[in-house]
Amino acid sequence: MNRTENNAKSPQWEKHAPRVLIIFYSLSRQTRKLVRAVEAGLKESGVEVVVEKLVTEKQIKFPFESFLQTVYMMLVTFFRKRMPVNALSPAASQEYDLIILAGPTWSFNPCGPILSFLDSYCMKIFPGRKVLPVVSCRRYWKYHVSYLNKRIRKCGGTPMEPWIFNHPVPEPWNTIGLFLTLMGKNPRRIAILKKFYTRYGHSNRQLEEIQKRARELGSSLLNQLDNH
Numbered sequence: 616m617n618r619t620e621n622n623a624k625s626p627q628w629e630k631h632a633p634r635v636l637i638i639f640y641s642l643s644r645q646t647r648k649l650v651r652a653v654e655a656g657l658k659e660s661g662v663e664v665v666v667e668k669l670v671t672e673k674q675i676k677f678p679f680e681s682f683l684q685t686v687y688m689m690l691v692t693f694f695r696k697r698m699p700v701n702a703l704s705p706a707a708s709q710e711y712d713l714i715i716l717a718g719p720t721w722s723f724n725p726c727g728p729i730l731s732f733l734d735s736y737c738m739k740i741f742p743g744r745k746v747l748p749v750v751s752c753r754r755y756w757k758y759h760v761s762y763l764n765k766r767i768r769k770c771g772g773t774p775m776e777p778w779i780f781n782h783p784v785p786e787p788w789n790t791i792g793l794f795l796t797l798m799g800k801n802p803r804r805i806a807i808l809k810k811f812y813t814r815y816g817h818s819n820r821q822l823e824e825i826q827k828r829a830r831e832l833g834s835s836l837l838n839q840l841d842n843h
């Protein structure tokens with residue numbers, strides 16, 4: 616019998632559905648796409664999901680306005696510049712079985728809004744909880760994840776094996792295409808790049824993959840609860 620049938624028969628099951636909080640930041644909508652797919656996958660397996668989007672106090676314009684602005688952003692984010700976020704909704708401080716923290720890599724680090732979130736909320740939300748990092752990036756995520764895991768542990772949380780999603784374009788086109796996109800230029804309008812840089816960001820296949828993983832994660836959360 617699947618969960619939905621069970622829910623229909625016994626309201627008790629509904630009461631015990633696992634709850635997952637997804638906290639995310641996304642500048643160019645790539646993490647947002649991943650998060651939408653994760654949310655759908657978890658819900659398909661009967662998990663209750665709350666999504667908390669981080670919004671910066673000062674708007675960050677995307678794309679950046681110029682070459683210099685792009686270089687500036689790369690530089691300051693390399694030094695982990697914080698970008699303060701608005702207060703979270705009260706739902707974020709409720710009880711959850713799992714926290715998912717999703718965001719892009721910026722200059723090898725977690726992005727500025729996620730860093731600010733960690734500074735302000737890590738100690739309130741993570742203690743005693745499992746945290747699953749979801750990363751959207753062009754390619755280089757290792758340093759990002761090791762820093763994130765350190766912060767999660769320091770706040771009393773337990774980091775899970777991260778879910779990493781790269782942009783599926785070969786190098787050097789990926790780097791060139793990303794830089795031009797950040798600057799507001801369309802690489803696909805440049806003859807030499809058109810052939811090699813087919814897209815900015817994640818493919819539909821990746822979205823299907825993450826949704827499937829989320830479904831499996833949801834089922835394992837349900838099993839864990841059933842066994843308790």
Ligand SMILES: Cc1cc2nc3c(=O)[nH]c(=O)nc-3n(C[C@H](O)[C@H](O)[C@H](O)COP(=O)(O)O)c2cc1C
Pocket residue numbers: 640641642643644645646647688689692718719720721722723724751752753754755756793797816
């Ligand atoms: C300022 C900046 C720096 C970045 N640095 C990196 C990096 O060091 N490594 C990497 O793999 N991707 C890097 N990226 C690419 C983003 O991680 C990637 O485009 C991601 O999919 C964006 O997610 P979002 O649309 O949710 O913001 C950088 C992007 C920006 C804006």
